[in-house]
Structure formats: C-alpha cells, structure tokens
Amino acid sequence: xxxxxxxxxxxxxxxxxxxxxxxxxxxxxxxxxxxxxxxxxxxxxxxxxxxxxxxxxxxxxxxxxxxxxxxxxxxxxxxxxxxxxxxxxxxxxxxxxxxxxxxxxxxxxxxxxxxxxxxxxxxxxxxxxxxxxxxxxxxxxxxxxxxxxxxxxxxxxxxxxxxxxxxxxxxxxxxxxxxxxxxxxxxxxxxxxxxxxxxxxxxxxxxxxxxxxxxxxxxxxxxxxxxxxxxxxxxxxxxxxxxxxxxxxxxxxxxxxxxxxxxxxxxxxxxxxxxxxxxxxxxxxxxxxxxxxxxxxxxxxxxxxxxxxxxxxxxxxxxxxxxxxxxxxxxxxxxxx
Amino acid sequence: xxxxxxxxxxxxxxxxxxxxxxxxxxxxxxxxxxxxxxxxxxxxxxxxxxxxxxxxxxxxxxxxxxxxxxxxxxxxxxxxxxxxxxxxxxxxxxxxxxxxxxxxxxxxxxxxxxxxxxxxxxxxxxxxxxxxxxxxxxxxxxxxxxxxxxxxxxxxxxxxxxxxxxxxxxxxxxxxxxxxxxxxxxxxxxxxxxxxxxxxxxxxxxxxxxxxxxxxxxxxxxxxxxxxxxxxxxxxxxxxxxxxxxxxxxxx
Numbered sequence: 402x403x404x405x406x407x408x409x410x411x412x413x414x415x416x417x418x419x420x421x422x423x424x425x426x427x428x429x430x431x432x433x434x435x436x437x438x439x440x441x442x443x444x445x446x447x448x449x450x451x452x453x454x455x456x457x458x459x460x461x462x463x464x465x466x467x468x469x470x471x472x473x474x475x476x477x478x479x480x481x482x483x484x485x486x487x488x489x490x491x492x493x494x495x496x497x498x499x500x501x502x503x504x505x506x507x508x509x510x511x512x513x514x515x516x517x518x519x520x521x522x523x524x525x526x527x528x529x530x531x532x533x534x535x536x537x538x539x540x541x542x543x544x545x546x547x548x549x550x551x552x553x554x555x556x557x558x559x560x561x562x563x564x565x566x567x568x569x570x571x572x573x574x575x576x577x578x579x580x581x582x583x584x585x586x587x588x589x590x591x592x593x594x595x596x597x598x599x600x601x602x603x604x605x606x607x608x609x610x611x612x613x614x615x616x617x618x619x620x621x622x623x624x625x626x627x628x629x630x631x632x633x634x635x636x637x638x639x640x641x642x643x644x645x646x647x648x649x650x651x652x653x654x655x656x657x658x659x660x661x662x663x664x665x666x667x668x669x670x671x672x673x674x675x676x677x678x679x680x681x682x683x684x685x686x687x688x689x690x691x692x693x694x695x696x697x698x699x700x701x702x703x704x705x706x707x708x709x710x711x712x713x714x715x716x717x718x719x720x721x722x723x724x725x726x727x728x729x730x731x732x733x734x735x736x737x738x
Numbered sequence: 739x740x741x742x743x744x745x746x747x748x749x750x751x752x753x754x755x756x757x758x759x760x761x762x763x764x765x766x767x768x769x770x771x772x773x774x775x776x777x778x779x780x781x782x783x784x785x786x787x788x789x790x791x792x793x794x795x796x797x798x799x800x801x802x803x804x805x806x807x808x809x810x811x812x813x814x815x816x817x818x819x820x821x822x823x824x825x826x827x828x829x830x831x832x833x834x835x836x837x838x839x840x841x842x843x844x845x846x847x848x849x850x851x852x853x854x855x856x857x858x859x860x861x862x863x864x865x866x867x868x869x870x871x872x873x874x875x876x877x878x879x880x881x882x883x884x885x886x887x888x889x890x891x892x893x894x895x896x897x898x899x900x901x902x903x904x905x906x907x908x909x910x911x912x913x914x915x916x917x918x919x920x921x922x923x924x925x926x927x928x929x930x931x932x933x934x935x936x937x938x939x940x941x942x943x944x945x946x947x948x949x950x951x952x953x954x955x956x957x958x959x960x961x962x963x964x965x966x967x968x969x970x971x972x973x974x975x976x977x978x979x980x981x982x983x984x985x986x987x988x989x990x
Contacts (some may be wrong), residue, residue, distance in 0.1 A: 528796065617833040621896070624789065625847030625903055626823035635846055639837035 460712070467706035469699055478706060484671055484687075486696045491703035493710065495671035499681040500711070503588060503663065504656035506677075507595035512649045514596075515603035520633060522604075523611040535608060542601035550665035553594040558585035558666055561593075566678055577675040584668060589677040591667040595659060599652035606651060606726075610644030611637060647725030654718040658711065660685035684711045742767040742937040743788060743907060748802035750783055750792065757783045760802075761963045763956055765907075770929055770938045772952035772969065774945060776984070780961040781941045785909050788939065789825035790818040806907065823847075826905035830912040832892035834884035834899070841880040843895055847903040866898040870928055890921025897928065901936070908932065910940040914947065926951050945985055949973050957981045 470478060474491060481492025518538065522531040562585030569579040614637050622636035638645075668680020669690060684707050695701040743765040750758035758780040765771045773781045783792075790811060792798035803810050811821045834843045844863045848854070863880065867873040872894045876887070884895060893913060900908060910929070914922040929938060929951045942948050948955055949969060956966035957976075965972060965981045976982045983989055 615833075617829060617831055618835070619794075620791065620827075620829060621833040621835065621899075622846075623794065624791065624822055624827035624829075625850065625899065626819050627847070627850055628819050631850055635850075636835060639835065642837065 460709075463705055463709045463712065467702055467709050470702040470706040473699060474703075478703070479710070482671070482673060486691075486700050489697060489699050491699065493684070493703070493707050495673050496682050496684045496687050496707060497710070498673050499588070499591075499667065499671075500657055500683040500685070503591040503595055503667065503681065503683060504653055506592045507599060507656050508649060508653050510592065511596045511599045511603055511652060512645075515600050515607055515648070515652070516638075516645060518600070518604045519607035519611055520637075522608050524629065524633060524637065535605070538601050538604050538608075540601075542605065546598065546659060546662040547665075549594055549598055550662035553590060553662055553666040554586070557593060558587075558590050561585050561587070561590055565589075569678070578677050581674070581676045581678045583678060584680060586666050586668040586680055587678050588667065588674075588681040591663045591681065591683070592677065594662050594666050595656045598659060598662060599656050602655055603648045603652040606648035607641070607645050610641040610648060610726075613644070614640045643725050643728060647722045650718055650722035650725065654715050654722065657718065658685060658715050660689050664689055684708075740767040741765065742806065743939070744803075744805040744808070745784075746803035746805065748784070748787065748800065748804060750780070750787055750801075751799045752795070753797040757961055758787070759961045761958075762802075763963060763966050765937060765939055766954065767937050768933055768935070769953040770933050770940060770951055771954040771956065772948035773939065773941045773956050773958060774943065774948050774984075775958035775964075776989070777943065779958040781943075781958050782911050784958065785911055785939060785941045786827075788907070788909055789822045789827055791827070793818050823903055824905055825907040825909060826900040826903055827909045828893070828897050828900055828911065828913045831916050832889055832896050834887075834892050834895050836883070836885050838884060839881045840876050840884050840887070840895060843884045844898050844902055847899055862902055866902045867895075869901060869931070870894040870898045871924065872898060888921070890917045890924060893917060893921065893925060894928065897925075897932075901932070905936065907937045907939065910938065912942055913940065915942070915944070922947070945973075945987075957984060959984070 470491060474481070478491065478493055479497060480494060481490070482494045483490045483492045484495065485491075518534075522535050522538070526534060562583050566583035566585070566587070566589070570581075570583060573579040618636045618640055619632055622632040627635060663683050664686040667683060667686060669682050669686055670680040671682045671687075672679055674681070688704050688708055688711075692701070692704055695704065741764040745761050745763050748758060748761045749756070761784060773785065775781050786792055787800050788804055788806075788811075792800055800812060804812060806821070806825060810816070811818075811825075835846060838846060841863050844866050845854075845859050848862055849859075864873065864877075867876065872891060875891060879886075884892065887895060893916075897908075897913075913929075914925045917925065926947065929940065932938060933953075940948075940952065952969045954967065955969040955972040957964045957972065957978075957980075959980060965976060965978045972981065973985055976985065
C-alpha cells in the first residue's frame with residue numbers, strides 16, 4: 402500500500418544481489434565455461450582500460466603539442482590579452498574570460514529554472530503529467546547543438562537586437578553591464594543559448610536527486626502540518642542539496658565545453674568588456690575558428706594549449722560533480738537505514 | 739470520559755483493494771489505545787487515515803466519518819494541513835531531518851507557524867526535549883547534527899518534534915519496532931507520561947507492548963475490526979475466539 406513505491410524501488414537491488422549470489426554459487430563443473438569467463442573478464446578489462454589509455458594519451462599528446470607555447474609564454478599565456486598571429490604573441494585571457502563568464506552566468510540563470518522544473522515533475526505535477534514531461538525534458542538534451550546555434554543566430558539574436566537589448570540600454574544603461582550598442586550577437590546571446598542548453602541536463606539530474614529523497618522524510622514534514630511548499634523547503638531540498646549542487650556543476654561542465662552554438666551567437670571578438678551586450682569569444686570557439694588556418698607552429702601550439710586548459714577545467718568540474726552526487730547517494734542509503 | 743476521536747463506518751480503498759472495512763470505534767481522551775493485528779491487517783492504514791496522510795496517495799479513497807472533537811476531518815471545508823497540526827504522527831523508523839541540528843529538528847514544525855523570537859524557540863526546545871527525557875543527554879550539543887544520535891534518541895527527538903507543534907492527538911505507527919529493548923522501554927515510559935496531555939493511538943504488533951502501555955485495545959484482522967475494549971478485558975477474557983488465538987500466539 403503506502404510502502405509500495407519504496408519496496409518496488411528496492412526490489413531491483415535485491416534481485417540483482419540474489420542473481421549474483423546464485424551465479425557465484427553455481428558449481429563450476431564445466432571447465433570450458435570457466436575459460437569463457439576468464440576470456441570475457443580479460444576482454445572487458447581491456448576495453449575499460451583502453452578508455453583510460455585514450456584519456457592519458459590525449460593529455461600526453463596535447464601537453465606535447467602545447468610545449469612550444471608553454472615554453473614561449475609561461476604563465477603570461479593566461480594573463481595576457483594579446484592575440485596576434487602575425488607578431489606571434491599569444492595570450493588566452495579573453496577566451497578564458499569569455500568561457501568562464503558565459504558559462505557561470507548561464508548556470509546562475511539555469512539552476513533555479515531547472516530546480517523549479519524538477520520540483521514540478523516530481524512533486525507538483527498532477528498524475529501522469531510528470532511522466533510525460535520528464536522524457537520531453539531529456540529529449541531537449543539530445544538536440545544537436547548546431548540546431549540551437551542556428552535558432553540562436555536566426556531567431557534569438559535578431560530578437561535580442563531589436564527588442565531586448567534596446568530595452569536594457571534604455572532602462573538599465575546606467576549599469577555597466579548593459580552599456581554599448583545592440584549588436585544582437587553578444588555575450589548575452591551566448592548566455593541565453595547556454596542557459597537553454599543546460600536546463601535539460603540539470604533538470605533531469607535534479608529530478609533523479611529529488612526522487613531519491615525517502616518518502617519518510619516527506620511524511621515527517623507533512624505530519625508536522627507542512628504545506629506542499631513547506632515540505633519542499635524543510636525536507637526535500639535540504640536532503641537533496643549536495644546532489645543538486647552536483648547537477649549544477651555538471652551543467653557548468655557542459656556549458657564550458659559547448660562549442661558550436663556559442664560560436665554562432667557570441668560574435669567572436671576577443672574583448673574583455675563588462676558589458677554583456679558586446680561580442681566576446683570563448684576557448685572552444687577560438688579553437689574551432691582558427692585551427693584550420695593556423696599561420697605558424699606557435700599559433701597551432703597556442704590553440705593546443707587553450708585546448709589543454711579547457712580539458713583540464715572540464716575534467717576537474719566533472720570530477721567535482723561526480724564526487725558530490727556520489728556523496729549524496731551514499732548518505733541517502735546510509736541515512737535511511 | 740470524552741471521546742476524542744471517533745470512527746464511523748470507515749472504509750479505505752487503494753484502487754481495487756479494500757484495505758479497511760466498515761470500522762466504527764472511539765478513542766477516549768487522555769488515554770492510550772493500541773491497535774493490534776497481524777501484518778497487512780490494515781492497522782497502519784487505519785492510523786494514517788486519522789491525520790489524512792492518505793491524501794498523498796492518489797489511489798487511496800477514504801469513506802465514512804472520522805471525527806476529532808466531533809468535527810469530521812474529511813469535510814470539504816477542512817484544511818488537511820490544519821488537521822495534521824492537531825493530530826501529530828510518529829513513524830516506525832526514526833526520521834529526523836538529516837540536514838538539521840537537534841535544536842532545529844525540534845523546532846522544525848513549530849517554526850511553520852511563522853517567525854518566532856529566539857527566547858520562545860529556546861523555551862520550546864528545552865521543554866519538549868525535557869518531556870521526552872532527552873534534554874540531559876543532548877543539552878550540551880543542541881547544535882550538532884541529529885543523525886549523531888542513536889536510534890532510540892532519534893525516535894525520542896521525533897516525538898519531541900511532534901509535541902512541539904502542540905497537537906491534541908498523537909498517532910504512533912510502531913514507534914519502537916526499529917529500536918533495541920532499552921530504547922523501547924524508554925519510549926513506552928514516555929507514552930505513559932504523554933497520555934496526561936494527549937490522546938495517543940498506537941499501532942503495534944508487539945502484544946506485550948500493547949498490554950503494557952495501552953488502556954484500550956482494538957484487534958484488527960484482514961481489514962475488519964474484530965474486537966475492541968479495555969486492554970485488560972481483551973487480554974484476559976476476549977469475546978471472540980480469533981482474538982484469543984491471536985493474543986495467545988496461535989496465529990499471526
């Protein structure tokens with residue numbers, strides 16, 4: 402009855418446990434089967450290791466290729482704003498700045514939106530509605546980013562240029578964030594497109610996190626006379642806090658690495674400007690735009706170093722997110738017992 | 739003695755399952771009533787209907803009348819949230835809020851009334867923890883996490899959290915079944931004390947516990963109320979054969 406949901410949730414686990422126990426206990430009379438097992442284990446281990454090997458190889462190669470730039474510029478590479486292919490002076494600061502600002506601001510806008518959507522799906526939506534909305538949200542995550550980019554540059558950017566940006570300039574122009582001319586393609590456009598792209602990811606992970614909140618926690622709040630909102634506030638969100646944080650960080654990782662859609666709407670000008678209306682540039686965009694037409698070895702090496710920085714940042718961000726989600730799922734299991 | 743809670747032909751369905759059939763009975767004020775019966779007999783289901791916890795389950799349907807102080811709690815004009823503040827509930831597994839301190843757990847429900855001054859909160863936390871005999875054990879670490887407490891302490895904390903809301907009735911769903919014998923004893927002593935202020939309805943499948951703590955006992959079997967009356971009478975001279983079989987351990 403009221404424990405149905407929980408028991409069906411648990412039964413998967415117990416079933417697999419039972420299955421693995423019986424598999425282990427099965428007497429091993431047939432030696433051929435044992436050999437097959439051994440080969441299978443070696444093969445899968447090999448496949449798993451090959452992923453690690455590819456990662457290691459990538460880091461090794463990229464570091465090697467970036468060596469000329471690392472030697473030539475050292476730390477100045479990340480602090481200099483000069484990017485001059487003719488003179489052979491390369492500094493990645495504008496790209497770093499563009500990537501970080503666009504991703505972080507997109508995340509700040511997307512996270513509350515995603516938490517709201519996930520709460521709707523898990524707690525508020527009547528009857529089957531949640532079951533219909535949830536896969537639709539996941540579907541959004543599967544749309545190729547070039548489609549988002551196309552929509553961004555053909556529909557959103559002109560709309561920003563004709564409506565949103567003039568409005569911001571007129572009414573909020575006294576804030577440095579909204580000064581300058583309305584170009585359409587801009588940091589703002591990149592923030593919006595990234596926001597739209599990470600919302601599905603954060604929403605679906607947050608949904609998983611919220612589903613993991615034990616029924617007993619919700620009941621505790623409801624039995625105290627909490628309304629639906631109060632239950633969310635005192636029982637559900639605090640319980641899912643670090644998992645939701647992990648979801649947001651995964652979204653950040655996605656936003657930092659996003660290339661195509663951002664390249665299409667950000668304007669691709671290596672500015673460092675406080676104004677969100679001015680065009681900017683990101684690390685993935687500069688790699689995509691310039692790699693085919695590098696003028697020198699150093700130029701190629703500088704792009705490679707940007708790639709290396711990008712990869713390290715993304716790896717760290719993802720590892721952080723996994724760690725948070727892992728810690729929350731572990732404490733959820735321990736706390737229920 | 740006043741009848742605090744009154745059931746009148748209560749039926750509970752989950753989809754096509756008829757979990758509780760036509761139960762009519764009364765729960766006298768300031769007393770402990772135990773609901774006993776074998777697993778799956780509908781005792782928890784019945785208990786949960788008394789503070790409208792079934793509202794959360796879309797397939798659940800409660801018919802008949804459940805009166806608290808002669809007011810039907812399933813009346814259209816009644817706000818279920820208000821009912822749950824008058825009829826509190828303690829669950830089988832201790833379920834303190836893991837993200838909160840001991841102090842915040844006690845005050846979590848009361849705080850929903852609105853902003854409250856610091857001194858008032860302190861006072862409520864102290865008096866509630868004293869009433870569940872937890873104060874001396876935790877007074878030096880009120881700000882530490884509630885999950886640091888033992889299972890028995892957590893359950894007493896949950897009871898403190900429940901009485902902080904100042905309910906009139908406390909429903910207990912096998913409150914000691916997840917606890918060790920000593921913690922169980924403490925909970926039972928606590929129930930004895932709490933009945934001076936509250937009307938307590940406790941579900942248990944431990945018959946010794948029912949005999950020890952309750953004034954009245956109701957025996958449920960397969961969704962039907964088989965027999966109810968004073969605990970002494972139910973346990974010594976039951977009228978129905980099936981009750982006798984159950985309490986003497988012949989089935990269940």
